[in-house]
Amino acid sequence: MEQDSIVLRAQGLNVWYGEFQALRDIDLEIPRNRVTAFIGPSGCGKSTLLRCFNRMNELLPNSSVQGRILMEGQDIYASNVDPTEIRARIGMVFQKPNPFPKSIFDNVAFGLKVNGFQGNVQEVVERSLRRAALWDEVKDRLNSSALRLSGGQQQRLCIARALAVEPEVILMDEPASALDPIATLAIEDLMRELAPEVTIVIVTHNMQQAARVSYQTAFLMMGEDRAGYLVEHGATPEIFTNPKDERTEAYITGRFS
Amino acid sequence: MAGEVLKNIGAGTLHYRLSARKLVGTAAYMLFLLAVMVGIIGLVTLLVQVLVEGLPWLSPHFLTSYSSRHPEEAGIKAAMVGTIWLMGLTAAFTIPVGVGAAIYLEEYAPVNRLTRLIEVNIANLAGVPSIVYGLLGLALFVQALSMGRSLLAGALTLSLLVLPIVILSSREAIKAVPYTYREAAYGLGATQWEVVRRVIIPAALPGILTGTILAMSRAIGEAAPVIAISALVYLTFVPVDPLDRFTVLPIQIFNWMSRPQEDFRGLAAAGIIILLVILLSMNSVAAFVRNRYQARSEE
16 A cells, blocks of 8 residues: 555544543554444544544544644644535545435535635536436426435435535445434435545445445444544455454454454 | 223233223223313414404594594504504514524534523523513613604514513524534535525525514403503604604504493404504514425425
8 A cells, every 4th residue: 555645644543522531542543445334333533633634623522633634745634724614525424314304406616605606506516416426306396305215326416416526535434323224325326426436434334334335444442431442454355354453353254243 | 891901911811901091092082172172262262253253344534644633534554554564563573683683592602601691590581570661661772772652662672572582583594504414515615604504595585584474463362561662652753754753553452452332342353453463464474484494395
């Protein structure tokens, strides 16, 4: 993986919620235009780590971050960086599909609207829906409510909505955990299709999913004080067939969860 | 014994007693139905009585004349126009301030003791008797701020009275907007104001409108605080600007009802009909707006 270009780099990252330390000393590199998966038992801080990369964790009261996350050499936690700009450049897809109670079109156009897009909105909406493999299913009802779509369609709409503002990275927090197996496969296919153009970081409870879609896998665990730490990370085939750490092996072979 | 089903399950016996249990269920159902009927019958009786007494007095003359000592000449113009003015002004003050306060408390206010203190106080203010607001309005708006016994003073007083209702119900509506909408908007690079304006207000609007309707319905029927501010009944002009003196329907109705002559009772009933018509048309406008908004988001 030496020749990979690195888009995001966490250095000595520590996260607290009030007195409680949620993450300890995370050092991790996210390769550009690849899928990186975070796996680990519940409560190990995977989602917290994911949300650090676009500063969404700051929305929670009492959260504080120490350390750096570099994006193209710039620390996104530097005092002169506006989290709003970071979130426009690093999109996010959530565990439960969360389209706005607006039309399909307005959902995809939302990011364009708030980020001052001047140009052909129609064209961007169509392109985003095509990239999210949803266009053919919705092209005749762009003005009907997004809430009428099925769960899987809603999640692909959320991906289209994130894609519309051309983020360099999309963070996905267990994007398929609320979906049925067929919709899950559709999301996984989509991730593979998107990966050459956009960096994807995914949190998943499903190890087969991590093995199927990701290029790099990071395994996190919870310490005795319940703070999450990075056990190891590396090329996905390595992690799944030949892990360096016995705890990783114990986890992927299902000896604990 | 017939109807008594028993089943031995080892350590004891199950007594199903189905018919007795169903009887209890039926009795409960009847009680609840009775409770509903009390309300409905009361309302219908009231409406019928008002219609029977008031309809004969309703006429174009009644709507276009000022009050008078002679029942057959008396009309409701001043009070009707006064009420419409007062409601318009009250809504204009209450809605922006109430919704604004609710948005601040839900979206911006830090979670601390001061915020909690403010929240508890607002809840308590909703329970303060309306005459207290009337006296406050008299001291503050009429006298201290020298607005006189004007529409403006009356509307500000009523606004204070119903603000807690608008704030409380708007907060509930905002609280009901799923947190995931906020996350989605922030995740796309929206600022806090954009999240509030483009996501939270549209999603909360139906609930906010419902609360506002309730508040305005309360305000339109209030006589006590307006008596403290205005206390006028014989007005032979209609207000044309917010600094004019005024009277409102509840005061006019109250005045007519307290007269000894039978005819004034009919006039009072006719006045109540007008009050109800204004109230219902106000509510239907709000309901129309609300339904349109809901339909638009679900289509």
